[in-house]
Amino acid sequence: MALYRNPQDKRVFVPTKSGGVVLNFGHPIAWTILVCTTVVPFVIVAVVTLMVVL
Numbered sequence: 001m002a003l004y005r006n007p008q009d010k011r012v013f014v015p016t017k018s019g020g021v022v023l024n025f026g027h028p029i030a031w032t033i034l035v036c037t038t039v040v041p042f043v044i045v046a047v048v049t050l051m052v053v054l
Contacts, residue, residue, distance in 0.1 A: 003023075003025045004022045004023065004024050004025060004026075005024070005025045005026040006024060006026045007026035007027070008026075009024055009026065009027075010027070011024055011027075012024055012027050012029050012030055012033070
């Protein structure tokens with residue numbers, strides 16, 4: 001599935017035909033949402049896991 005990127009569209013969450021929503025990666029807030037909900041938690045889990053194992 002291709003990322004939705006339209007810098008002229010000012011919406012962050014764009015409705016799809018199937019009834020869901022996608023992030024508009026042409027909007028800088030979408031990148032912030034992605035980082036805060038996926039990258040940061042992954043780094044926290046990885047660090048804690050390494051601390052427990054080592």
